[in-house]
Amino acid sequence: MNKHYVFVYGTLRKNEKYHHLLQGAELVAEQAWANGSLFDTGLGYPAVKESESDPVYGELYLVSDKHLCSLDELEEYEEHSHDNLYDRKKQIIFHDNGKTEAYIYTVAKHNESMLITPILLGDWKVYQFEKQSRNVLYFAYGSCLDHARFKLGGVDHFFQKFAGVAELKGYTLRFTKKLPDGGRADIVEEGGVVEGKVYEIPYECLEYLYRREGVHTRLYRPALIDVKMHGQTIQDVLTFIVVSKDPETAPPDHYLEEIIRGGSGFLSETYLSRLQEHVKML
Structure with a gap:
């Protein structure tokens, strides 16, 4: 069975709606961050646009193939498809113990119109909390x-x-x-x-x-x-x-x-x- 590092920043985080999909996964870092720009889609979940300018905060997990399949389904990602909602790519993720290359789901370029409101502090949970x-x-x-x-x-x-x-x-x-x-x-x-x-x-x-x-x-x-x-x-x-x-x-x-x-x-x-x-x- 393969293992994969995955960085999550929205509804997959602890105490969030879809965190149960990570049940049994290993939490590597609770305080992790990636380069990108975080947006509210207005649909009850956020999306990240690739960027070098801002930190996006989230959590880093080590997951199984089964976990990854569940995440792909949630994020409407299919390998080699050109009609995905999100793309799954590898990116350097930073945390207090160093840095790790991990998968991150970023909005597909043809779906960037869904990026409605910038989340300036880069943290979906804090953004929800502030409302x-x-x-x-x-x-x-x-x-x-x-x-x-x-x-x-x-x-x-x-x-x-x-x-x-x-x-x-x-x-x-x-x-x-x-x-x-x-x-x-x-x-x-x-x-x-x-x-x-x-x-x-x-x-x-x-x-x-x-x-x-x-x-x-x-x-x-x-x-x-x-x-x-x-x-x-x-x-x-x-x-x-x-x-x-x-x-x-x-x-x-x-x-x-x-x-x-x-x-x-x-x-x-x-x-x-x-x-x-x-x-x-x-």
Whole structure:
């Protein structure tokens, strides 16, 4: 039986409509990206146009021949046909552990009229998430652990509903965004566990978080993750991930202090101690 790497970016992703077609496939990278331009087709699913300019975010899987046949059927792709909805091509896919050549389904050139609305952040799940207006679950793991910063910024009223402490498995806290005074926190998909606080925040708080995290200047990007909280898996919780990762740099003292102060009494002492020891090694 052959195995194939496949990159998915729309309704095949975790917690999406057709993810069941990947049941039994091996998840290689949950945070992966490809070069391309992502569009909403207005038909309940997105499409990618080949491009070198923008990142498209999704997930990388290792699938069987049977999986690939199911995906081809969903994407209306038939080998050697000139009337496909999507083309299936191999492309370099990037992730935290390097890069992998994988299949990606891109819109066939004769169907480019279906590309209606550009998805500027390159993430179909985030695009769908932004269209709703209900309260949001937000996973804080860096300086946003520190309620004192919220008070100082006059936004503490947004963060009154503390939902609980959560674990993000499969990730490690690193300081991969280098600013003039030192590194800033990031979650990197390299195994381990990241502890954080989950807040239930009103939708209007997103404007503040996007501004604070530098979303529109491509410092961090919003992402939806699954976390463990109160013994249950909570799906599609908002967090922020560094876009262009630098070699790890020690954070400034004030930034580390915010993380420790915000996490003390909430995150485990073991986790906070290991974090401080890691920073000493940088």
